[in-house]
Amino acid sequence: MAAPVPLRPDFDAEGLRALAKGARDPAQTRRLLVLSAIDAGGSRSAAAALGGVGLQTVRDRVMAFNACGPDGLIDGKAPGARPRLDAERREALRALVEQGPMPAAHGVVRWRLIDLAQILFEDHGVSVSEQTLSRVLRGMGYRTPSARPRHHAQAPDAIPALKKLSPPAGRRSRRLSAASQ
16 A cells, blocks of 8 residues: 655644634635644544545545645636637637628528527537527627617608607597497
8 A cells, every 4th residue: 555645744733723714615624624634643544534535535635735735625616618619610600690691592681599500500510509609699799689670771860750640648539429429
């Protein structure tokens, strides 16, 4: 059996307990207490039972502590999944959105998320959900189109003239007023 990995000499058991007392991260506190038990002369098996982990985990924690000190016992943020749309594909998506659809070629007059997802799958072989595509486009500064798109040459002053006017509230139709008499 190999000799256990020794702890750093610049921390003693009491110093580790003091660090554990002031630690904000509960996992770091548990790990510091396990290391203080080892430094106080306890066996690694007893320290592993104290921390509720195995001997290999205790060894890994000792290695992390020796390499980075108390900060090495804090869990880092998980990296997460690799993004499906890398920089090259995002630029292709940006160019596609900026160019806009060609009705003869694409069969639509305005991009929908499902259309963009289909084109990304056909051209780049990447399958992206509509929700993910929406999040990516929002991150790129694009917004979903309004429910009632306006013509590019529409005059804002002409809109009120084209709206239907409702009859005044006090005026009744002839048929209703004749029937009530």
